[in-house]
Amino acid sequence: MRSQNANQMVDSGQTKIKICGLYRDADIDAVNQYQPDYAGFVFYPPSHRYVTWEQMKDFREKLRSEIPAVGVCVNLPVEEVAAHLKEGFIQIAQLHGTEDEAYMEMLRSLVPGCEIWKACKIRSAEDLQKIENSSADRILLDNGYGTGNCFDWRLLKDWSTKHSFLLAGGLQSENIKEAINNFAPWGVDISSGVETDKKKDPDKIRKIIEQVRSK
Numbered sequence: 081m082r083s084q085n086a087n088q089m090v091d092s093g094q095t096k097i098k099i100c101g102l103y104r105d106a107d108i109d110a111v112n113q114y115q116p117d118y119a120g121f122v123f124y125p126p127s128h129r130y131v132t133w134e135q136m137k138d139f140r141e142k143l144r145s146e147i148p149a150v151g152v153c154v155n156l157p158v159e160e161v162a163a164h165l166k167e168g169f170i171q172i173a174q175l176h177g178t179e180d181e182a183y184m185e186m187l188r189s190l191v192p193g194c195e196i197w198k199a200c201k202i203r204s205a206e207d208l209q210k211i212e213n214s215s216a217d218r219i220l221l222d223n224g225y226g227t228g229n230c231f232d233w234r235l236l237k238d239w240s241t242k243h244s245f246l247l248a249g250g251l252q253s254e255n256i257k258e259a260i261n262n263f264a265p266w267g268v269d270i271s272s273g274v275e276t277d278k279k280k281d282p283d284k285i286r287k288i289i290e291q292v293r294s295k
């Protein structure tokens with residue numbers, strides 16, 4: 081499984097679901113049970129969801145083999161991200177900082193064929209325009225670093241893109257259908273919206289996955 085491109089592993093017409101910010105064994109149990117398309121892990125020390133690479137090795141072993149692990153990386157040394165893609169600790173690199181085209185080119189040269197998602201903080205129409213030239217495999221539109229808040233969705237109203245994109249930031253049971261109906265993202269990415277008291281809540285995970293898949 082580890083040598084396959086993640087695109088080959090997950091390929092149906094349905095909106096993809098990534099549950100992000102898993103950091104406890106209980107979180108792995110929940111995603112193994114409810115089976116989102118992707119599981120996300122945050123390698124950013126200031127976050128309460130921060131996991132070390134040592135922990136990730138263990139989580140990857142416990143996570144169902146068919147669920148790709150997405151590593152959320154914020155301006156990490158490119159060699160560090162490459163090493164853990166090669167080891168198979170993560171299958172996809174989600175670059176969530178200010179990583180540029182040169183960074184992605186270097187990552188591809190170190191790990192040929194690797195899958196890269198580039199997260200973009202959306203504050204204006206210009207932010208959306210800048211995305212068009214990205215070489216990333218997928219674009220992730222977000223409000224920041226797992227803030228639990230939506231960015232201004234009105235900016236998406238007249239926006240069209242050649243990219244396959246994920247919508248993130250403040251998604252939860254109450255707004256997930258509106259997000260999918262209005263913007264038809266390739267995927268949705270949820271973290272804060274499936275937490276209670278900063279811990280993943282299995283019932284919220286189950287409910288939101290059911291909502292997305294019943295569409």
Ligand SMILES: O=C(O)c1ccccc1N[C@@H]1O[C@H](COP(=O)(O)O)[C@@H](O)[C@H]1O
Nearest residue numbers: 127225226227228229248249250271272
């Ligand atoms: O979740 C974090 O702590 C985090 C830290 C640094 C970069 C990104 C982070 N999370 C990303 O935020 C969205 C989810 O946002 P929300 O919590 O649902 O509002 C997702 O892409 C995470 O990867």
